[in-house]
Amino acid sequence: MVLTAKVFEVRAQSTLGAVARKLKDFRNVEAVKEDDSEVELITDVHDVRGERDKVSGVFSRDKLVRVRQRGKVVPVVKTVDAYIEFRDRGDKLLLVVMQEKHFANYVATTLSNSLFLNYRSIVEARIPHERLVELHNRNPESTRLIWFDQVDYPGVDKLALAGPSLMDTSMYDEALKHGKIWYIVYATREGGRVFGLTRNCVVTAFSMISESDFLDYVVREVLPLIE
Secondary structure, eight states, rough: EEEEEEEEEEEEEOHHHHHHHHHHOOEEEEEEEEETTTEEEEEEEEEEEOSSSEEEEEEEEEEEEEETTTTTEEEEEEEEEEEEEEEEEOOOHHHHHHEEEEHHHHHHHHHHHHHHSSSSSSSEOOHHHHHHHHHHSGGGGGGEEEEESSSSTTTTOOOEEGGGGGOOHHHHHHHHHEEEEEEEEEEOOOTEEEEEEEOOOEEEEEEEOHHHHHHHHHHIGGGGOOO
16 A cells, blocks of 8 residues: 655744644534534544654544435545654654645644644745755665656656666756756665655655554655755
C-alpha cells in the first residue's frame, strides 16, 4: 500500500506544551439536517501524547456520505483519520500529517485556524531546489524519475527525465540549466526502498513499509532538508 505524508511549518510563536494543551481542547461539532433528523459531524484530535521533542495525536473528521442499500439511499457518517505529529527541530516547529495531500492540507488549515486563530500560522514547508539536486547527486544511479518546473523553454511548463536519461549527465545538466527540480523518485541505498519527494514536502513511499518505519524515515531524512 502506498503511504503518503506532508510536512508543514508552524510560523506562530509557540511551544510543544502549548500545542499539546490546545490539541486536547480542540473539538468542532457541526449539526447537519438529514430528512427529519439532525446528524452531528465531529472534528477533533484524540490520543494526544507529548514527549520531549514531539507531540502526536490522531486528527479525525466526520463527513456524511450516502450509500445505496437495497434500492434506498442511506446517509452514513464516515470518519477519516490522520496521524499528526508536531516536531521541534530546534530552529523550527514542524507538523507531519500522515495522509494524502488534499486531506493533509485540510488538517493544516483547520489546526492553524483553531490553534492560532488564523489561516497563516501553519504553512507548507519547503525544500530548496539545491537540496534535491544534492539528493540526486549523492546516488544518481538510484534516481528513477525527476520532474522539473519553472522551465524557461517557451510553451513548456514541466520537464521530466526518467530511465536511462537520468544517467546521461549531459541531458540532466541541460535540464538543470532550464528548470528546477520539483519532484524526485529515488531508491535508498540501504534497503532499496523507493520514495517520492516534492519541494513542498509531500513524501510518498512506493515500497512496502510500515507506517512507523515510514514516519521514522520522514523525520530522519526529510525534516533536515527543509529550509
